[in-house]
Structure formats: structure tokens, C-alpha cells
Amino acid sequence: MKTLLTLVFTLLFFNVNAQNTTLNTESVQLDQLISFIADYFVKPVLDEENKDANDDLKSEQITFLIEASDYGFSKEDKIILQQAFKFLSQRLTQKDKISIAFYSGKNGLLLKQESAKDIKKILHAFSHCSVIENYKDGIGESYVYANSVLNPMARNTIIFVRNPNKSEVKPRIVIDKNAITANSTKSSKNGTIVLLTAISLLPELINVIKD
Numbered sequence: 266m267k268t269l270l271t272l273v274f275t276l277l278f279f280n281v282n283a284q285n286t287t288l289n290t291e292s293v294q295l296d297q298l299i300s301f302i303a304d305y306f307v308k309p310v311l312d313e314e315n316k317d318a319n320d321d322l323k324s325e326q327i328t329f330l331i332e333a334s335d336y337g338f339s340k341e342d343k344i345i346l347q348q349a350f351k352f353l354s355q356r357l358t359q360k361d362k363i364s365i366a367f368y369s370g371k372n373g374l375l376l377k378q379e380s381a382k383d384i385k386k387i388l389h390a391f392s393h394c395s396v397i398e399n400y401k402d403g404i405g406e407s408y409v410y411a412n413s414v415l416n417p418m419a420r421n422t423i424i425f426v427r428n429p430n431k432s433e434v435k436p437r438i439v440i441d442k443n444a445i446t447a448n449s450t451k452s453s454k455n456g457t458i459v460l461l462t463a464i465s466l467l468p469e470l471i472n473v474i475k476d
Contacts, residue, residue, distance in 0.1 A: 286415045286416070286417045286421060287421065288408075288411055288412060288415060288421045288422070288423055289420065289421065289422040289423070290422075290423055290424075290425070291305065291422060291423070291424045291425070292424070292425040292427065293424065293425070293426060293427070294426075294427050294428075294429070295331075295332075295342060295345055295346075295426055295427065295428040295430075296345065298345060298346075298349040298426060299345070299348060299349045299352055301424075302349060302352055302353050302356065303352070303356075306325070306353060306356045306357065307356070308355070308356045323418070323419060323420055324358070324360045324361050324362070324416065324418065324419040324420070325357055325361040325362070325381070325419060325420055325422070326361075326362050326414065326415070326416045326419040326420065326421045326422070327361070327362070327363050327364070327381075327422050327423075327424065328363075328364040328365075328366060328407065328410065328411040328414075328422070328423045328424070329363070329364070329365045329366070329423075329424050329426060330366050330367075330368055330403070330404065330407045330423055330424065330425050330426065331346075331365065331366070331367055331368070331426040331428065332367075332368060332369045332425075332426060332427050332428040332429075332431060333367040333368070333369055333370055333371040333394070333428065333431060334369065334370040334371065334431045335370035335371055336370070336371075337371060337394040338391075338394065338428075338431070339431075342428065342431070343391060343392075346391050347388055347391060350363075350384065350387050350388065350391070351384060351388075353381065354381050354382060354384040354387070357381035357382070358381065358382070359380055359381075359382045360380070361380070361381040361382075361419075362378045362379065362380065362381070362414075362416075362419075363376065363378070363379055363380075363381050363387065364376055364377055364378050364379075364410070364411070364414065365387075365390065366400070366403065366406075366407040366410065367394075367396065367403055368400075368403025368404045368407065369403065369428075369431070370431070371394070371396070371403075372396075372399065372400040372401065372402065372403035372406075373396030373397070373398055373399045373400045373403070374396055374397055374398040374400065374407075374410060375390050375391075375394065375395075375396050375397065376390045376397075377397065378414060407423070408423065411423045
């Protein structure tokens with residue numbers, strides 16, 4: 266009976282906590298992302314003498330929802346994002362979690378609950394911009410995802426990163442003109458050889474037709 270009551274109390278406790286857990290929504294423009302991080306995420310003061318006291322610090326559960334074109338980001342935008350997340354990593358702890366999703370042209374989940382200190386994995390995700398889960402509605406499904414990973418013991422935040430100047434131009438494909446010239450020359454030579462061969466065989470073809 267005591268065990269049953271304990272179980273019921275535990276379930277009620279977590280249910281109340283889940284109901285009281287809120288998802289904060291913030292919005293920032295891409296070119297102001299670094300200054301936003303400086304203001305919103307204050308670097309925690311860790312107690313070097315009492316390590317256990319650090320466990321009481323509230324962790325961060327962050328979902329970044331970034332506006333992206335069908336072709337990802339321009340070179341300039343990638344630099345801003347990389348610098349911003351490097352800076353963010355310095356301000357957060359190992360237990361803080363980061364998720365990244367896209368909306369607008371490209372829609373989907375890029376990164377799922379990675380430690381804020383795993384900066385190599387975060388930067389690698391941006392270098393390829395290949396989503397691990399496609400969304401039809403980037404904003405709606407990102408909200409569903411952010412709510413599904415709510416942590417009652419953390420500050421849960423979804424951050425819209427607007428990019429009004431996102432590049433809609435498909436990246437240029439660099440063409441090797443020397444290779445084209447070489448292939449064209451080769452094709453011309455081959456065409457000349459075929460033509461000369463046909464002319465040399467013409468008398469024989471005429472005789473075959475006569476026969």
C-alpha cells in the first residue's frame with residue numbers, strides 16, 4: 266500500500282511539473298544573433314570549491330528555429346552562425362542541450378539535443394546543412410518537437426532566428442573552361458577522323474549498292 270501511494274505521489278508530482286513547464290519564445294534577426302546571445306545567456310558562475318552546488322544551476326534546453334532558403338545559407342550567413350554558436354558554447358555548460366531546426370525554404374530538424382559543449386558536431390551540422398528529419402511545416406513541427414523535449418528542470422526556450430536577407434540564389438557551379446576546350450578539341454579531332462574514314466570507304470559503299 267505504501268509503495269502504491271509513493272508511486273501515485275511521484276506520478277502526480279511529475280504531472281504537475283510538466284503542466285507548469287513553459288516554453289519561452291524569443292525572436293532575433295540573424296545579424297544580431299551574437300549580441301542577443303550575450304544578453305540572454307549569462308555565463309554561469311561555477312563554484313570551484315563546491316562542485317555539488319553547480320548541480321543546482323538551472324540548465325538550458327534550447328531549440329533554434331532558423332530561417333533558411335532552399336539552398337541553405339550564404340557564405341556570410343554561415344560565418345555569423347558559426348561565430349554565434351562558438352560564443353554560445355562558451356556561455357553554456359555540458360548539461361545544456363541545443364536543438365536546431367530550419368523553416369521557410371528548407372524545413373526540417375538539423376540537430377537534436379546535443380550538448381552545448383559539443384561545438385565540433387554543431388559546426389559540422391552547419392557546414393553540410395543536411396536535415397536529419399524533414400518537415401512540411403517548419404514552424405509548426407518545430408514547436409511540436411520543442412514541446413516534446415521539454416525539461417521541467419531547465420529553462421526551455423525556442424528562438425526564432427529571422428534571416429530576411431537569406432540567399433535565394435543557387436550556388437554557382439564552377440566550370441573548368443580548360444577541360445571543356447580540351448574535350449571540344451578531342452571531339453573535333455574524332456569527328457575529323459570519322460569523316461575521313463567515311464570518305465575513304467565511299468567507293469566500296471558505292472560498289473556494294475551497285476551489286
